[in-house]
Amino acid sequence: MSVQQVLTGLQRAWNAGDGSAFAELFREEADLVDVVGRHQRGRSEIARQHRRLFENIYRGSRNEFRLLDERELAPGVLLAHTSSTLHVPAGPRAGETRSIQTVIVQDGLITAFHNTMRSDFAEFERGA
Numbered sequence: 001m002s003v004q005q006v007l008t009g010l011q012r013a014w015n016a017g018d019g020s021a022f023a024e025l026f027r028e029e030a031d032l033v034d035v036v037g038r039h040q041r042g043r044s045e046i047a048r049q050h051r052r053l054f055e056n057i058y059r060g061s062r063n064e065f066r067l068l069d070e071r072e073l074a075p076g077v078l079l080a081h082t083s084s085t086l087h088v089p090a091g092p093r094a095g096e097t098r099s100i101q102t103v104i105v106q107d108g109l110i111t112a113f114h115n116t117m118r119s120d121f122a123e124f125e126r127g128a
Contacts, residue, residue, distance in 0.1 A: 001105075001108030001109070002108075003067055003070050003078055003080045003082075003103070003105050004067055005108075006025050006103075006105055006108070006109070006110060007065040007066075007067055007082060008065075009021075009024075009025045010022060010025055010063075010065055011063055011064060011065045013025070014054075014061070014062075014063040015061075015062050015063060017054040017058075017059070017060070017061075018054070019046075019047050019048070019049070019050030019051030019052070019053070019054055020047045020051065022046070022047070022050045023043045023044070023046040023047035023050060024043070024047075025109060025110055026043050026046050026109060026110045026111075026113070027043070027106060027109045027110065027111050028042065028043050029041075029042060029043075029111075030042065030043060030046065030109070030110055030111055030112065030113070031111070031112045031113070032046050032110075032112075032113045032114075032115075033113070033114045033115065034049075034115050035097075035099055035115045035116060035117045056091075057088070057091055057092055057093045058086075058088060058093065059090075059091070060088075060089045060090070061086060061087060061088045061089065061093075062086075062087045063084055063085070063086045063087070064084060064085045064087075065082055065083070065084045066082060066083050066084070067080060067082055068080075068081040068082055068083055068100075069081050073104075076106060076107045077104065077105070077106050077111075078104070078105045078106075079102070079103075079104055080102075080103045080104075080105060081100065081101070081102055081103070082100070082101045082103055083098065083099065083100050083101070083118075084098070084099045084100075084101065084115075085097075085098050086098075086099065097117060098117070098118040099115050099116060099117050099118055100115075100116055100118055101113060101114060101115045101116070102114045
């Protein structure tokens with residue numbers, strides 16, 4: 001599976017609110033660091049955490065993933081940078097959140113995924 005196919009699968013699973021389908025795009029021993037810095041290790045933990053998110057703060061949300069760049073690190077191992085725009089309809093995270101991700105795809109499945117929320121640097125410098 002190409003990086004673009006993986007992203008399409010992530011987007012489809014997210015938008016369906018399907019944590020198990022989301023996790024199926026990760027290798028069994030994959031690592032995911034989410035936007036608040038929680039480290040999730042293993043496909044089953046990634047599935048569990050995403051099912052919980054889709055049942056709660058991200059219920060009914062829509063996510064759009066875009067490939068920014070990719071390069072081969074070794075045969076069958078790709079490093080990609082992606083961006084996403086998350087639309088949450090209601091609740092404590094209602095609104096739009098933009099993020100950027102570093103993703104390592106090995107033989108068509110995600111080995112590592114690091115997600116970082118984007119914010120305005122001027123606000124960050126002011127301590128806002």
